[in-house]
Amino acid sequence: MSGFLDLTGARALVTGGTQGAGAATVALLRELGATVLTTARTLPEGVDPALFVAADLTTPEGCASVAQAVHDRLGEIDIVVHMLGGSSAPGGGHAALTDEIWHRELDLNLFPAVRLDRALLPGMVARGRGVVIHVTSIQSVLPLPEATTAYAAAKAALSTYSKSLSKEVAPKGVRVVRVSPGWIETDASVRLAERLAAEAGTDYEGGKALIMQSLGGIPLGRPSSPENVASLIAFLVSDRAPTISGAEYTIDGGTVPTV
Template identity: 60%
Template sequence: MSPATPLFYDSREFTGKRVLVTGGTKGMGAAVVRRLMAGGATVATTARSALPEGQEPALFVQADIATREGVDRVVRAVTDDLGGLDILVHNAGGSTAPGGGALALDDEQWRHDLDLNLLAAVRFDRAFLPGMVAQRSGVILHVSSIQRRMPLFEAMLAYAAAKAALTTYSKGLAKEFGPQGVRINSIAPGYVETAAAHALVARLAAEAGTDEATARNGLMTSLGGIPIGRPGQPEEVAELVAFLVSDRAASIHGSETTIDGGTVPVV
């Protein structure tokens, strides 16, 4: 399968829909942008780095959305260019925390991970929810993580805590705004082999003097194993996102869907 080709799609499904995908130039976000554009949506996206060559969303805003100023810049551009939103996919997230466990994380690192993984979503929702309420329709999807239930403490504890807060926030938001016509859900991906994840596999293989398959299996083992035997692919996550933000999922609200190949070992 070509990475630019969705598994299944109706090229008219999202016609007339105005969409913002945060963090939409790499990995899962880029796959989501491609998928929704293939379905006919008018898609805006944002990232800290410049737009990669070959990507052509309807609108791109270069901004650091871990800051209030960055979020405001994106909101102004989307409002001026699109006049509002029908679908908001908050995909941006991550962490640059050092290894060493919880005590290696200082206030600045905690603040950054909370700003990027939680407060950016809160700020975008606060900006675009009034318009969705006014039109009595809209969909918001937050990308959380299985780490909210299986935190990796070595370097990712602040990230995991922020994602746990994002899931709880999503549930509360859904209860408030569902009666006003806005559907709100979240998804929790596991190990997805984006280009960045593949680079990590390659680096681990080089450091250990082994091959990528062995390094990849080691990563999967560190998560407790992946029953399907492989990481997920960005296009698979994008297909789930497309379903959840579509009218096909009209009664799915206030839920979190896990896409992890069976990694989380609980019901």
Template identity: 70%
Template sequence: MNFDLGLEGKRVLVSGGTKGVGAAVVSTLLSAGARVLTSARSIPPRSATGPIYVAADLTTAEGCHAVINAVHQELGGIDIIVNVLGGSNAPAGGFAALDDNEWADAINRNLMPSVRLDRALLPMMLTQGSGVIVHVTSIQHTLPLPESTTAYAAAKAALSTYSKSLSKEVTPKGVRVIRVSPGWVETEAAVRLAQRLADEAGTDYEGGKQIIMKALGGIPLGRPAKPQEVADLIAFLVSPRASAISGTEYTIDGGTVPTA
């Protein structure tokens, strides 16, 4: 069977595309023939075969405007937006450790970049009558960890609700909107966390991974997902092969969430 994804020449924006899942998405879509523009606070040198990089802080309105302008100048339009950017720097300590600044950071990192980029670029998709938007959420919007991820989980829940509402509005106009909800993914940051926990507990890296999996209530698959596995799912969902899919959320967590 020919499983060409039909992405040759598609104009793509990936937010947060230099590390982890974002970098895997960029690489996968490039290999499928797409033209990819991506953003990060610090970027590597541009190569002839790589993506178009834009240095921007998407937690700010100014950073989003810089990326929007680059899409117009470098791509001349947009077919696919993959909003990957997210994360949390909040301290442990539960609700009491979260002041207004921590809450604002969670919202500005995990919700507002998608809102701003969609608001500016979606009109082009509506004009052409086609396009795909993917919002990368998290299983933590249904399975939060109160000790350390309350604000992050709440912001991802807001992103999921926003995404669902957007899909109901624009799917009849030809633009598909989809959510991808990863569980624990073995990114560079996750490796550092597991190693730190391992060092604190006097065990090895595999022991550190077990600590994290236990905190999540277990991963039936027995391991975290790989960034490439998430990227492969996203590549399929943005392709014409998935043209009947919109408004839904795809969980990729090795069975972590106990109920659908």
């Protein structure tokens, strides 16, 4: 990999970089030579404190503290990967989604990117270079109405914002790209598959099949791994992708059934 991609000297921020695809992205960017700062609410065991910022990015104050840490520790920034996201909305369709839940989904899946971009992009624009990756979701075009309406809407907003931002800053030398994953086989999704399997009286593969069925099927027959997503991101932020901007790259095994 290092013979094809080389990020030596690059300075990067990866939000939500302590687990799942975020952790895989941090590890790969570092393997390729980048200095990577990452964030979460609390410092996980085994993470270098010098390259970590404890912050709640769902708040303006948390975003401001991360932006300040980028300035203090990295000086300038070349790569920003907005990996942070998720949902804690209950099932029950739209009627179960209170104003508080809607705000929570937007505060997690949209506003951290908006706030950090506002703080960090001016430096990229001033230097005439940089790459921003917004990690969206196939849920933005394939929402599951039972539980992901608010999450899907927030990710759709992130995708539209990202496209507009790319049109604004591409003429100034800064690339903005979207990565849209489907189901990723993270530790959390493994636990979900195991729980579904136990409830259905089947094994882990049966639990995975239940998840794939809920998505309408995955033609490739398997989810992506965190490392698959990290590899796509590493390519997109590298000099191997110098004219890719404003595009969205879906990595879902063929789940989305439309063009």
